[in-house]
Amino acid sequence: MHRSQARGRIRPKISTMPRQRSEAAAFLNIYKLVVEKKRLEQELKSLDERRKQICDRIAVLNQHVGNLETSVDQMRATDANPKPLPTPTVQSNSEPSDDFNTVFLDY
16 A cells, blocks of 8 residues: 655655756746646645545445335334244254264254
């Protein structure tokens, strides 16, 4: 599983060498900021889509749980007199053995 960095403030990427103050350096910084902004907007959009998918799935699961609970309640109502469990019948082998007994349970 992919582990991301600890959640917190998003830190800007830092170059190892500071650039000289010039018009080109300023445009480069503008470009880097715009690219980072687009990346973050795309990430936010994908997170919103994923959140919507999760909410939709939760709604479907809640509906299924509700349907199953309703069917269980209906089964309980129709089975007001539950059937008793059958009693097991014990049959021993026709040839008695000292080592063990055979038991047959009918359900």
